[in-house]
Amino acid sequence: MSDKQRVTRRQFLTYTLMGVGGFMAAGTVMPMLRFAVDPALQAKAGGDLIATGLKESEITNEPQRVDFKFDQQDGWYESQVTQSAWVYKDNNGDIIALSPICKHLGCTVNWNGNEEFPNQFYCPCHFGRYEKDGTNVKGTPPRGPLDRYDYEIKDGVLYLSMRAKPRGGA
Amino acid sequence: MRWTAKESALFFESKEYIDTALVPLTPIAFDEQGRETGNANEFIQLITMNIEKQFKGRILLLPAFTYFHSESDDWKNQLLASWLNELKSNFKHVFIISTDQSWKPILEKSGNEFIWLPAVPLEHLEDEYKTTIIEGQVKQLLNLFVMKWQNAVSQ
Incomplete structure (x- = not known):
């Protein structure tokens, strides 16, 4: 011891x-x-992407509206959120997914929404307009271009991010 | 806009752009009509929230004008008239929407924009069908607003 x-x-x-x-x-x-x-x-951005049900082969040069849904926990309240996007392929074949929320006060814009302004996004509330790539037309109320979603193609299907991201002002 | 903390603040900042008010008229009953009014309330909520989503920047969706089915017509009419007075002094356009038919004669006679919709029974509908039905109805209603706004511009 x-x-x-x-x-x-x-x-x-x-x-x-x-x-x-x-x-x-x-x-x-x-x-x-x-x-x-x-x-x-x-987590990689890929983790937050939502399948839209739109196939890549269905995406054309003409913007088309896609709705996609996901569940969101909002405090103690779980709700289903429906987001919309205007999706098309630009001249380089890149996919563009634009948010339909007007940058002025948040109305929903429509492609070719007004016959007088073909090939533009049109906001019915205060007549705001955007070019095909989402750039706001000068002289109309919006102060910036439409937000864009991140996207990814998995198994030939378009996936979009839950939220669209703003781009720099035009 | 909805009448919430955040959006009412935005409303006061951008008041000159928000020239349209949307008021749902919602009856409540606890007798045999009770279930119907519950359904109608959900239906009108879904419809108005959808309209508000489309026209967020120009429409203020008010909390519903709520009343008991059993209340006397005189009382309801008086109260609504004073609501409408107040709204008309703040908004260029006031739209009233309800599933309650009894408003129709009075409101249309007094030259209000009154939208009457028959309530669709939602109880046994799955969410997906619900959305489709509501969106279909809203699509038709949107034109009413756009037309009204365009008429106001061309005048």
Whole structure:
């Protein structure tokens, strides 16, 4: 018994203080590390994409309206959200998915919504207009271009992001 | 716009653009008509929320003008008349919408924009059909608003 190495009081205190100090240091350093690496841990945008039921082959040069639904937790209230998009392929064959929400006060815009302004998006509320690529027509109420959805093609089907993102002003 | 904290604030900021009020008239009853009024309430809510979504920037959707079915006509008429007075001094266009037919003669005679809709029984409908039916109805109603606005411009 007596030849087993005994822990002196000094050693005991050193170990204890090192242990506690180590935890305290970890407590401050860990969140910093977590913040630093956070962007890398974020779920890929692909995780939030919603299937629209529109096949890639059905997308033409003419904007068409697509509705897609998903469940959203809003506080304690779960609701089903229906979003709409105007989808078409531009001259380069890239897919463009525009939000139909007018940038003026939030009405719903329609492609070719007014016979007097063919090939434009038209807002019936205050006669705002947008070009095919979503750029607002100068002299009409909207101050910016229509928002765009992120998109992805999976198994030939169009997936869109839950929310559309604003673009820079025109 | 809806009458919520956020949107009412936006309403006061952009008041000159929001020139149209939409008022649902919603009856309540606790007798044998009770279930019908419950259905009608849901129906009108869905319809008006859909209209509001389309025309968010120009229409203010008011909380429903709610009354008991059993209340006397005189009382209801008086109260609604004072609502409409107040609304007309703040909005260029006031649309009234209801499933309750009894309003029809009075409101149309006094030259109001009154939309009467027969309520569709929603109780046994699945959500998907519900949406289709509501959207179909709303599509037809949207024109009423657009036409009214265009007439106001051309005058």
